[in-house]
Amino acid sequence: MHNLFILKCINIGGFILKNRLIKVGIIFLILMSSLTGCIYYKFFSLQGVPKGELIRKVESPNGEYVVKTYFHYGGSLSLDAARGELINVQTNRKRNIYWNYPDTDPYIVWIDNDTIKIGNQTLNVNKGETYDWRDDDEWERELPRQLSDQYPPKVIE
Numbered sequence: 001m002h003n004l005f006i007l008k009c010i011n012i013g014g015f016i017l018k019n020r021l022i023k024v025g026i027i028f029l030i031l032m033s034s035l036t037g038c039i040y041y042k043f044f045s046l047q048g049v050p051k052g053e054l055i056r057k058v059e060s061p062n063g064e065y066v067v068k069t070y071f072h073y074g075g076s077l078s079l080d081a082a083r084g085e086l087i088n089v090q091t092n093r094k095r096n097i098y099w100n101y102p103d104t105d106p107y108i109v110w111i112d113n114d115t116i117k118i119g120n121q122t123l124n125v126n127k128g129e130t131y132d133w134r135d136d137d138e139w140e141r142e143l144p145r146q147l148s149d150q151y152p153p154k155v156i157e
Contacts, residue, residue: 046132
């Protein structure tokens with residue numbers, strides 16, 4: 001009888017689970033937390049936005065950073081969006097710093113070695129500043145300043 005009791009128990013981190021309901025609850029909790037993490041990454045994290053098609057590359061004045069902008073076609077149910085990806089040239093580390101909707105080809109200019117203006121947003125890349133329209137309380141559904149031939153950036157080929 002004692003051996004049968006041992007076979008029905010599970011030892012997790014020093015805790016013996018005797019009840020089948022507890023086992024199911026732990027598995028359910030693990031699955032729900034994994035699902036929550038996936039939903040956060042895809043719908044709320046700036047790193048989970050769609051890649052899009054490359055528009056251009058713009059180098060910082062000192063050559064330490066490159067910003068690549070991408071165009072994301074919204075399809076028939078949505079407007080187009082733009083994504084900006086910052087690349088540290090020395091470490092090749094990439095991270096998204098700009099996600100705006102609606103947007104097609106945002107105006108880009110480096111103000112100094114660490115500060116960039118993309119569309120209507122000014123971001124300090126050394127401070128880790130980013131822009132995501134989904135987090136902007138003052139967001140209005142209008143196209144920001146777009147790149148024009150009058151203000152050409154320094155483009156890397």
